Amino acid sequence: MSAPLSLSAGFIDYLPQLLATNEHQAFLDACAQPPKKSIRFNRLTTSAERHGEIAAGHGWQLQPIPWCDDGYWLTGEESPGNALEHVAGGFYIQEASSMLPVAVLQRLWHQQHGPSTPARVLDMAAAPGSKTTQLGSWLAGNGTLVANEFAASRLKALYTNLSRCGVGNTILTNHDGAIIGNALPDWFDAILLDAPCSGEGTIRKDAKAFANWSLPAIHELVATQRRLLESAFKALRPGGLLVYSTCSLNTLENEQLIDRFCADHGDAERHDLRPLWPQLAAIHHPQGHLKIWPHRFDAEGFFVAALSKAADAAQQPRTEARLSPRFPYQPLSAKEQLQCRQLAADSQQLSLPEGDYWQRDGTIWLFPEAARDLLGRLLTNRPGLKIGEIHGRELRLDHDAAIVFAPLLQRRIAVNGEQARAFLAGQDIEDDAGRKGDWLLCYQGLPLGLARAAQGRLRNRLPRDRVRQTTIADHDS
Numbered sequence: 242m243s244a245p246l247s248l249s250a251g252f253i254d255y256l257p258q259l260l261a262t263n264e265h266q267a268f269l270d271a272c273a274q275p276p277k278k279s280i281r282f283n284r285l286t287t288s289a290e291r292h293g294e295i296a297a298g299h300g301w302q303l304q305p306i307p308w309c310d311d312g313y314w315l316t317g318e319e320s321p322g323n324a325l326e327h328v329a330g331g332f333y334i335q336e337a338s339s340m341l342p343v344a345v346l347q348r349l350w351h352q353q354h355g356p357s358t359p360a361r362v363l364d365m366a367a368a369p370g371s372k373t374t375q376l377g378s379w380l381a382g383n384g385t386l387v388a389n390e391f392a393a394s395r396l397k398a399l400y401t402n403l404s405r406c407g408v409g410n411t412i413l414t415n416h417d418g419a420i421i422g423n424a425l426p427d428w429f430d431a432i433l434l435d436a437p438c439s440g441e442g443t444i445r446k447d448a449k450a451f452a453n454w455s456l457p458a459i460h461e462l463v464a465t466q467r468r469l470l471e472s473a474f475k476a477l478r479p480g481g482l483l484v485y486s487t488c489s490l491n492t493l494e495n496e497q498l499i500d501r502f503c504a505d506h507g508d509a510e511r512h513d514l515r516p517l518w519p520q521l522a523a524i525h526h527p528q529g530h531l532k533i534w535p536h537r538f539d540a541e542g543f544f545v546a547a548l549s550k551a552a553d554a555a556q557q558p559r560t561e562a563r564l565s566p567r568f569p570y571q572p573l574s575a576k577e578q579l580q581c582r583q584l585a586a587d588s589q590q591l592s593l594p595e596g597d598y599w600q601r602d603g604t605i606w607l608f609p610e611a612a613r614d615l616l617g618r619l620l621t622n623r624p625g626l627k628i629g630e631i632h633g634r635e636l637r638l639d640h641d642a643a644i645v646f647a648p649l650l651q652r653r654i655a656v657n658g659e660q661a662r663a664f665l666a667g668q669d670i671e672d673d674a675g676r677k678g679d680w681l682l683c684y685q686g687l688p689l690g691l692a693r694a695a696q697g698r699l700r701n702r703l704p705r706d707r708v709r710q711t712t713i714a715d716h717d718s
């Protein structure tokens with residue numbers, strides 16, 4: 242069923258600058274169509290062999306999204322948001338078009354560098370994290386992924402999504418992205434700038450998406466996008482790769498912005514993205530970008546461009562890193578790190594990786610590889626992964642660490658759908674196996690969280706803010 246569109250007079254006046262007259266009606270008709278459901282499986286938790294099995298369990302039919310190996314359009318009665326596998330980080334509900342920017346970054350990167358992944362990645366405007374979790378799924382725990390979001394109110398959703406999907410190699414920051422270039426010049430190998438935008442492409446999801454569309458509002462956004470792109474390019478190392486994307490369709494936020502940027506920056510090299518998916522002519526842009534018009538290709542509107550910084554671009558001066566005396570974490574010495582990893586092995590039978598461990602008020606943290614170089618230059622909201630707390634001879638694991646290290650945890654209990662739902666609703670579970678200590682509960686191999694076994698019960702250790710009150714569907718096979 243199509244929804245009534247609410248278009249502003251300003252947008253209707255602008256349309257002739259975007260599309261030939263004979264396309265207007267087809268575009269408006271396509272905008273009025275309901276959005277197609279799509280999901281992206283999370284490689285950190287779910288292998289490709291399981292995609293079909295999970296879908297079949299819910300009666301979903303999957304149709305592959307051509308630019309994302311783990312992405313599918315999905316049909317079926319049951320809502321994917323209610324599936325236990327979703328809560329357990331098995332997949333992310335994401336528009337097909339929104340998977341395109343990271344897919345571009347991935348393909349270009351591998352063309353240039355073979356199978357290795359970038360060591361330092363920035364997602365400059367990250368919340369709620371659909372693309373950060375996609376980046377995390379690609380990086381598979383390697384390197385440092387900086388997820389920045391300016392709106393403090395959106396950080397919680399970003400963090401919760403990263404936690405749910407088991408992305409542990411992240412540093413969360415809460416800055417205006419425009420300051421990052423000066424703080425960390427020439428620092429990142431790869432950057433995604435999924436810019437704040439007018440969102441015209443999301444009209445199928447939100448019929449009022451451009452009810453208040455106006456050219457002055459667009460010009461204001463363009464000013465922000467320019468500042469962010471300047472900063473992102475500055476933060477990119479020579480030879481590094483930058484993907485710019487928006488879910489808007491006007492040329493001011495997209496083609497014109499990139500044209501002007503390239504005209505002003507001799508060291509910016511624009512990529513022709515058309516050869517990445519030569520068969521998808523409907524989304525090819527004459528200037529080599531990718532642009533999804535919903536009436537030409539049945540998906541949400543989107544724009545993606547990619548730039549490299551010339552390998553011989555002049556290096557920029559960098560200020561000396563200075564860790565604030567108020568930074569509340571202290572690094573563990575080599576000996577303390579060893580002791581801490583030994584505690585995890587003894588008390589949790591968990592072999593923690595070598596790395597950069599820190600402590601804060603009795604809690605242990607693992608910072609991503611490049612954190613030390615970043616810490617003195619940028620304030621962080623969450624500088625790494627909380628591993629847990631030391632209680633006597635026990636390292637009591639944190640929920641996030643249990644999800645990230647789930648494949649390494651030996652003390653695991655497979656629960657059925659009913660038990661999983663009870664656990665996710667915050668309840669304890671009966672246990673007559675005489676177990677003791679912390680155990681990871683898993684549903685269909687996917688980690689749900691920790692429970693502490695004692696006296697015939699598995700006591701729920703799910704963080705209170707993750708307890709779900711909603712109905713969750715499962716499939717017991």
Ligand SMILES: C[S@@+](CC[C@H](N)C(=O)[O-])C[C@H]1O[C@@H](n2cnc3c(N)ncnc32)[C@H](O)[C@@H]1O
Nearest residue numbers: 366367368369370371372391392417418435437
């Ligand atoms: C298009 S949304 C990002 C969506 C996200 N990349 C995803 O895929 O889930 C743009 C984000 O930019 C944030 N933002 C707005 N101004 C910003 C700024 N100056 N610096 C960094 N982020 C900003 C917004 O709060 C919003 O969360």
